[in-house]
Amino acid sequence: MTTVNKAEIPDIVVSRLPRYLRVLKNLRETKKTTNSTELGKLLGYSSAQVRKDFSQFGEFGKQGTGYNIDYLINQFQQILQVNQTWDIVLIGVGNLGRAILNYRGFEKHGFFIRGAFDDDPHIIGEKIGNKVVRDIAEVGDFIKEFDIKIAMIATPASEAQSVAEMLVANNIKAILTYASTILNLPPEIRVEYSDPIISLQHISYYL
Amino acid sequence: MTTVNKAEIPDIVVSRLPRYLRVLKNLRETKKTTNSTELGKLLGYSSAQVRKDFSQFGEFGKQGTGYNIDYLINQFQQILQVNQTWDIVLIGVGNLGRAILNYRGFEKHGFFIRGAFDDDPHIIGEKIGNKVVRDIAEVGDFIKEFDIKIAMIATPASEAQSVAEMLVANNIKAILTYASTILNLPPEIRVEYSDPIISLQHISYYL
Numbered sequence: 001m002t003t004v005n006k007a008e009i010p011d012i013v014v015s016r017l018p019r020y021l022r023v024l025k026n027l028r029e030t031k032k033t034t035n036s037t038e039l040g041k042l043l044g045y046s047s048a049q050v051r052k053d054f055s056q057f058g059e060f061g062k063q064g065t066g067y068n069i070d071y072l073i074n075q076f077q078q079i080l081q082v083n084q085t086w087d088i089v090l091i092g093v094g095n096l097g098r099a100i101l102n103y104r105g106f107e108k109h110g111f112f113i114r115g116a117f118d119d120d121p122h123i124i125g126e127k128i129g130n131k132v133v134r135d136i137a138e139v140g141d142f143i144k145e146f147d148i149k150i151a152m153i154a155t156p157a158s159e160a161q162s163v164a165e166m167l168v169a170n171n172i173k174a175i176l177t178y179a180s181t182i183l184n185l186p187p188e189i190r191v192e193y194s195d196p197i198i199s200l201q202h203i204s205y206y207l
Numbered sequence: 208m209t210t211v212n213k214a215e216i217p218d219i220v221v222s223r224l225p226r227y228l229r230v231l232k233n234l235r236e237t238k239k240t241t242n243s244t245e246l247g248k249l250l251g252y253s254s255a256q257v258r259k260d261f262s263q264f265g266e267f268g269k270q271g272t273g274y275n276i277d278y279l280i281n282q283f284q285q286i287l288q289v290n291q292t293w294d295i296v297l298i299g300v301g302n303l304g305r306a307i308l309n310y311r312g313f314e315k316h317g318f319f320i321r322g323a324f325d326d327d328p329h330i331i332g333e334k335i336g337n338k339v340v341r342d343i344a345e346v347g348d349f350i351k352e353f354d355i356k357i358a359m360i361a362t363p364a365s366e367a368q369s370v371a372e373m374l375v376a377n378n379i380k381a382i383l384t385y386a387s388t389i390l391n392l393p394p395e396i397r398v399e400y401s402d403p404i405i406s407l408q409h410i411s412y413y414l
Contacts, residue, residue: 006412006413012219014409014412015409017408018404018405018408018409019389019400019405021408022388022404022405023389026388026389041391042389042391043389044394044398079412080411081411081412081414082408082411086411088407095305095306095309095310096306096310099302099303099305099306100403103302103303103403105364105387105403106403106404106407109404109407109408111407149414150407150410150411150414152403157312173413173414174410174413174414175410176406180229180312181229181233182226182229182249182250184248190410190413190414191251192407192409192410193226194401196307196310196312196359196383196401197225197229197312197313197316197318198225198226198229199383199399199401200293200295200313200316200318200357200383200399201224201225201228201287201289201316202221202224202399203357203381203382203383203397203398203399204287204293204357204381205213205224205286205288206380206381206397207288207356207357207380207381207397
């Protein structure tokens with residue numbers, strides 16, 4: 001693979017890589033090669049879009065022979081830096097936080113929720129899944145001790161901004177937030193929103 | 208507002224409208240006008256990006272005087288078709304489905320979960336929040352009776368594709384899925400993914 005200058009890759013292309021990876025892992029169970037037409041069909045993109053996306057990262061296959069699935073998976077995992085494990089802190093252990101702690105899908109993909117934190121004395125100390133909920137006051141030390149870069153926020157919307165600022169002050173670099181509010185953070189902090197209202201308002205445009 | 212040809216607006220621009228709406232509603236609480244610099248700063252977009260996005264939908268303000276916040280909110284709600292209420296069916300009442308049923312944020316934004324469905328006899332009939340879980344076998348009639356166009360899928364990944372096909376056969380037009388799998392559906396069906404693995408793989412690229 002040619003060296004990729006990450007700053008030059010549009011984020012919209014980056015956002016599609018995990019989807020390619022998902023589909024490629026499914027395909028791997030039944031075959032060895034694929035092509036842009038098949039990938040496009042499975043993801044709802046045009047084959048031209050698939051080829052253009054891939055060309056951002058170098059040459060992944062020869063004209064006419066298709067792509068080797070294992071090779072693509074390996075390359076995309078390297079590019080996305082998911083050929084390693086990541087530790088995560090979860091802030092907020094209400095209904096949603098509990099569902100997140102009980103979800104077994106993260107570890108399969110190399111993401112480990114190392115600690116779950118709340119500020120409610122009734123919740124701190126409770127055992128959920130295989131985690132004991134910790135006091136939010138301890139999160140800074142915890143992040144430092146385990147060198148954690150990723151946080152998930154599942155607090156009420158009204159608390160999300162102050163929690164996010166506290167996390168960033170404690171060296172968190174990337175946040176996946178479930179709170180229904182836009183976070184205003186320094187541009188170098190990556191924020192992904194998992195907000196069902198935003199998603200529903202997006203699809204209702206097309207109805 | 209000038210008439211908008213929806214087919215001509217790139218989906219990436221549409222995807223930003225709910226975020227503009229979110230920020231505008233926050234701003235409305237303290238002021239009457241805003242501008243592309245302020246909006247861009249709050250959302251992490253450049254002011255040029257904001258102006259370009261808005262220009263896709265017509266003229267929303269005069270050079271130099273900024274945008275009227277109430278007017279923008281009203282226009283964006285019309286464009287997104289969220290100046291009305293939408294009924295939704297939820298399929299899958301496990302941990303995540305329960306968290307969704309207990310979440311009070313949907314109704315505030317005009318989205319109403321009219322029915323929740325599962326195929327597990329131990330869950331059917333259970334009352335969660337203010338909803339009694341129904342038998343998945345009844346969902347087709349339910350969709351017809353209430354003329355429902357939107358579904359949320361919170362089933363295990365292995366069931367999501369067959370559930371989605373069944374919903375589409377029963378006239379569902381848009382799906383928000385929480386299942387960790389890519390749905391392969393006709394192109395006219397709108398699908399939004401709320402998949403924490405995809406989001407985490409996206410942010411890990413930048414770490």
